[in-house]
Amino acid sequence: MGLIASFGKYLLFIAEVFRKPERRSVMYRLVVKEVFELGLKSVLFVVFVSLFVGAVVTLQTAANMEGSWMPRYLIGYATRDAVILEFSPTIISLLLAGKIGSNIASSLGTMRVTEQIDALEVMGVNPATYLVRPKIFALIFFNPLLICLSMFVGVIGGWAAGVLTGECSSSEFIDGIQYDFIPFKAVYALIKTVLFAFIIASVSSFHGFYTQGGALEVGRSSTRAVVFSSVLIIVTNYLLTQILLG
Amino acid sequence: MIEVRNIVKSFSENIILNDVSFDYVHGKTNLVIGQSGSGKTVLLKCLLGLYTPDSGSISFNGSDIVVLPTNELKSLRKQVGMVFQGGALFDSLNVEQNVLFPLEMFSDMSREEMLERVNFCLKRVNLENVNYLFPSEISGGMKKRVAIARAIVLNPKYLFCDEPNSGLDPYTAILIDNLLQELTHEYGMTTVINTHDMNSVMEIGENILFIKDGRKIWQGTSQDILIASNQDLQNFVFSSELFKTIKAKSI
Numbered sequence: 001m002g003l004i005a006s007f008g009k010y011l012l013f014i015a016e017v018f019r020k021p022e023r024r025s026v027m028y029r030l031v032v033k034e035v036f037e038l039g040l041k042s043v044l045f046v047v048f049v050s051l052f053v054g055a056v057v058t059l060q061t062a063a064n065m066e067g068s069w070m071p072r073y074l075i076g077y078a079t080r081d082a083v084i085l086e087f088s089p090t091i092i093s094l095l096l097a098g099k100i101g102s103n104i105a106s107s108l109g110t111m112r113v114t115e116q117i118d119a120l121e122v123m124g125v126n127p128a129t130y131l132v133r134p135k136i137f138a139l140i141f142f143n144p145l146l147i148c149l150s151m152f153v154g155v156i157g158g159w160a161a162g163v164l165t166g167e168c169s170s171s172e173f174i175d176g177i178q179y180d181f182i183p184f185k186a187v188y189a190l191i192k193t194v195l196f197a198f199i200i201a202s203v204s205s206f207h208g209f210y211t212q213g214g215a216l217e218v219g220r221s222s223t224r225a226v227v228f229s230s231v232l233i234i235v236t237n238y239l240l241t242q243i244l245l246g
Numbered sequence: 247m248i249e250v251r252n253i254v255k256s257f258s259e260n261i262i263l264n265d266v267s268f269d270y271v272h273g274k275t276n277l278v279i280g281q282s283g284s285g286k287t288v289l290l291k292c293l294l295g296l297y298t299p300d301s302g303s304i305s306f307n308g309s310d311i312v313v314l315p316t317n318e319l320k321s322l323r324k325q326v327g328m329v330f331q332g333g334a335l336f337d338s339l340n341v342e343q344n345v346l347f348p349l350e351m352f353s354d355m356s357r358e359e360m361l362e363r364v365n366f367c368l369k370r371v372n373l374e375n376v377n378y379l380f381p382s383e384i385s386g387g388m389k390k391r392v393a394i395a396r397a398i399v400l401n402p403k404y405l406f407c408d409e410p411n412s413g414l415d416p417y418t419a420i421l422i423d424n425l426l427q428e429l430t431h432e433y434g435m436t437t438v439i440n441t442h443d444m445n446s447v448m449e450i451g452e453n454i455l456f457i458k459d460g461r462k463i464w465q466g467t468s469q470d471i472l473i474a475s476n477q478d479l480q481n482f483v484f485s486s487e488l489f490k491t492i493k494a495k496s497i
Binding site for chain 2: 022023026110111114115116118119121122123124125126
C-alpha cells in the first residue's frame with residue numbers, strides 16, 4: 001500500500017514538475033547550468049570507467065577464446081556489442097545513478113530542511129518546476145551524449161588492450177567492430193539512455209524534494225534515491241530489451 | 247488586513263492549533279509570542295499557505311487563502327515577503343543573486359534597474375560590499391539582513407518573519423528588530439513576527455498575540471503586557487529576572 005501511495009505521489013510530483021514555468025528565459029539558463037553541473041562534471045569519470053571496462057571486456061573475451069578455432073576479429077565484435085548494448089547504456093547509467101542521483105537528492109533534501117524550498121513557494125515560484133525540470137531536461141539532453149562518448153571510449157579501451165597485449169592485431173579488432181553492425185542496436189541503446197536519464201533525475205529529485213527532518217534524513221533520502229533509481233533502471237532495462245530486441 | 251478565524255491544524259492525532267482567531271493590524275509590527283512548541287511556526291506557515299488548516303479561514307484583504315485557487319494564491323504570494331528562521335538563502339547563489347531572484351522571476355525591470363534596486367535594498371539593511379559573497383561566507387546577522395533585503399525587494403504588502411533574531415547576539419538582535427520596525431512604517435506593510443524574545447516584544451511590539459498549546463491566550467500591546475493579569479502570560483513574560491525587575495520598577 002505504501003509503495004502504491006508513493007507511486008501516486010511520484011506521478012503528482014511529475015505533473016507538478018511539468019507545469020508552466022514562471023519565466024522561460026530563467027528555465028533555459030538553469031538547464032545550461034545543470035548540463036554543466038550534472039553532465040560535464042561527469043565526463044572524466046565516464047571516460048575513465050569506460051576505458052578500463054572496455055579493456056577488461058576485450059581481455060576476458062580473448063581469454064575465453066584461447067586455443068579455440070574462432071577468428072580473432074570476434075574479440076572486436078564481442079567488445080563492440082557488449083559495450084554498445086549493455087555496458088555503456090546500462091552500467092554507466094547505474095554508476096551515474098550513484099553519482100548524480102545522490103547529488104540531486106542530497107542537494108534538494110538540504111534545500112528542503114533549510115527551508116529554501118519553502119522560500120521558493122512563499123515567493124510564488126513553483127519549486128518542483130524551478131528546481132527539478134532543468135535537471136530532467138539537462139540529463140535527457142546530455143546523457144545520450146555521455147553514453148555515446150562512453151561507447152567510443154570503451155571500444156578504444158578494448159582496442160588498446162587487445163593490441164598492447166598482443167591478443168589481436170589492430171586490423172583484426174577494427175574488422176571485428178565493423179562486422180555485422182546493426183545500427184538499430186545503437187538506437188536501442190540510446191532509447192534506453194534517455195529513459196534511464198529520466199529515471200535518475202526524476203526519482204532522485206522526488207526523494208530529495210520530500211525529505212523531512214534533518215541531516216540524517218538527507219542522507220537517507222540520498223540512499224533511497226540511489227537504490228530506487230538503480231532498481232528501476234534494471235527493471236526498465238529488462239522490459240525495454242524484451243520490447244525492442246525480444 | 248489579515249483576519250484569522252477559528253483555525254484548527256493538526257498533524258495525525260496532534261492538535262497544534264486549536265480554534266485560533268485574531269486580526270493583524272495593517273501598517274504595524276504584529277508579534278506572535280509563545281514558548282517553543284506552542285504552535286507559532288505552524289501558525290505562520292498556515293498564514294503563508296504552506297500548511298492548509300483543517301478548518302477555519304485566513305483572509306488577506308477579504309481573500310480567504312484556504313479556499314483560494316492556486317493561481318490566485320500565487321499572485322497573492324507576490325505581495326508577501328518572508329524571512330525564515332535560518333534565513334533560507336539559496337546556497338548556490340551569492341548575496342546579490344539571492345536578492346535579485348524575486349525580481350528576475352516576477353518583475354519586468356531592465357537588468358540595470360534590477361541591480362539598482364538590489365543595491366538599494368542591501369544598503370537599506372546596512373549591507374555594502376558583500377554582493378559577491380555566498381551565504382556560507384557571511385555571519386548569521388548578515389544572513390538575516392540579506393533575507394530581509396530579499397523579502398522587501400518587491401515592495402511587499404505583507405512581511406512575515408519567523409524568529410528573526412534567534413541565534414543572534416543582543417546588539418545585532420536589536421538592530422534587526424529596529425530595522426524591521428522601520429521598514430514596516432516606511433513601506434506601510436503588515437508585518438507579522440514570530441518571537442520568544444522579550445526584548446523584541448518590548449522594543450517593537452505594537453500588536454502582540456500570545457499563544458500557548460495552540461490556543462490564543464491574550465492579545466494586546468507592549469504597554470498592556472506589563473499589567474496583564476493572565477497567569478500564563480505572566481509566567482511567560484516574567485520568567486526572566488530582568489523583566490521581573492522591569493515590572494517591579496513600573497509598579
